[in-house]
Amino acid sequence: EPEVxxxxxxxxxxxxxxxxxRCVPISNHLYFYWYRQILGQKVEFLVSFYNNEIxxxxxxxxxxxxxxxxxxxxxxxxxRSTKLEDSAMYFCASRENRVFDGYTFGSGTRLxxx
Amino acid sequence: xxQVEQSPPxxxxxxxxxxxxxxxxxxxxxxxxxxxxxxxxxxINLFYIPSGTKQNGRLSATTVATERYSxxxxxxxxxTDSGVYFCAVQGTGGGNKLTFGTGTQLKVEx
Numbered sequence: 001e002p003e004v005x006x007x008x009x010x011x012x013x014x015x016x017x018x019x020x021x022r023c024v025p026i027s028n029h030l031y032f033y034w035y036r037q038i039l040g041q042k043v044e045f046l047v048s049f050y051n052n053e054i055x056x057x058x059x060x061x062x063x064x065x066x067x068x069x070x071x072x073x074x075x076x077x078x079x080r081s082t083k084l085e086d087s088a089m090y091f092c093a094s095r096e097n098r099v100f101d102g103y104t105f106g107s108g109t110r111l112x113x114x
Numbered sequence: 115x116x117q118v119e120q121s122p123p124x125x126x127x128x129x130x131x132x133x134x135x136x137x138x139x140x141x142x143x144x145x146x147x148x149x150x151x152x153x154x155x156x157x158i159n160l161f162y163i164p165s166g167t168k169q170n171g172r173l174s175a176t177t178v179a180t181e182r183y184s185x186x187x188x189x190x191x192x193x194t195d196s197g198v199y200f201c202a203v204q205g206t207g208g209g210n211k212l213t214f215g216t217g218t219q220l221k222v223e224x
Contacts (some may be wrong), residue, residue, distance in 0.1 A: 007191055013205030014197040033211065043157070043200065056210055069150055089155050093212075102147055103202075 002026040006092050006106035013082055013113055017083065021077045021109045022094030032075045033093040034067065036060065039091045043091065086087070115204035116141045118215035126192050133159045134204045135186040137201030145204035146177050147212065148186050152197050160199075164194070191222045 013019050025032050045077040047057040049067055064086075066078045075094075079086055079097040092106040116142040127133055137146075148160040161168050163184065168175055172191075176194040177184040188195055198219050202212040 031210065035212075037155075042216045043202070045211045045213065048210050050210075092155060102145065102159065104159065105149070105157045108153065109155070 003034055003108035004023075004092055004104050006090075006109050008109060009107065011078050011112070013111070015084060015113055018063045018078065018080050019111065021079075021083070021090050021092075021111070022107055023075045023077070025071050025092070025094030026104060027073070029094035029096045029104070031055075031097075032067075032069070033095075034077045035093060035105075037089045037108075038085075039088070041076055046090075061086075070089045079104065079111075082111075083093045084113050087107055087111060103110040115136075115155070115207070116203060116207070116213050117122050117145070118201060118203055118213055119200040120199075120201055120218050121217070122218060123216065124219045124221075124222065129192060129222055129224055131191050131222075132189045132219035133191060133204070133220070135188070135199055135201075135220075137203075137204045137215055139182050139184075139205075141202075142206040143179065143203040144206050145212065146179075146184055148175055148184070149200045149202065150195075150198060151199050151217070157200070188220075191220075193222045194224065196220055196222050 023038045026111045032049040037043045046057045047061045089108045091108045095101045150158045163175045165179045172189045174187045198217040200217045202214045
């Protein structure tokens with residue numbers, strides 16, 4: 001079964017540093033997403049991406065965050081000047097169709113800001 | 115936006131017992147999924163079930179879209195079923211994203 005691949009699985013970074021989280025969505029999927037889960041809390045939507053642009057973003061997704069699809073396979077989330085409260089599990093997801101398809105999630109990147 | 119409530123928030127079972135988890139949502143949906151988050155934090159997709167009933171081994175799910183709820187049944191529970199179960203929905207009222215519930219924390223004991 002096709003998978004969404006995320007790297008790294010765990011990243012530790014110093015406060016104030018920039019991090020890039022990487023995702024390889026399923027090859028024929030057109031819609032891409034990032035979600036975040038702070039420890040012990042529910043999974044929250046960050047941003048959706050379609051046709052090389054952001055289609056929707058949440059209040060969490062401020063100027064500190066950016067997304068990019070630098071080539072035909074990768075989808076990245078950049079967090080500039082990380083803060084302690086950015087520590088969370090970040091999930092990438094993709095889907096083929098906007099409406100009548102399920103979302104496939106990656107295994108997540110656990111980001112720890114120290 | 116759409117609201118998703120799950121119950122119960124916590125559940126402890128003896129191995130072999132059956133259970134029912136509930137998900138209520140506040141608006142019409144065109145996507146509903148159940149996930150199991152394992153102890154390593156991975157989200158495992160269990161069902162894509164915007165309506166109707168599906169079964170997969172010891173798990174089954176039913177969504178009654180007109181009444182805005184979904185149920186996840188776990189039969190003959192095993193210790194490996196432990197973890198958090200999330201319901202997530204995409205509303206028909208616009209938006210292209212899943213909204214997650216707060217989850218049910220399940221612990222299955224020997």
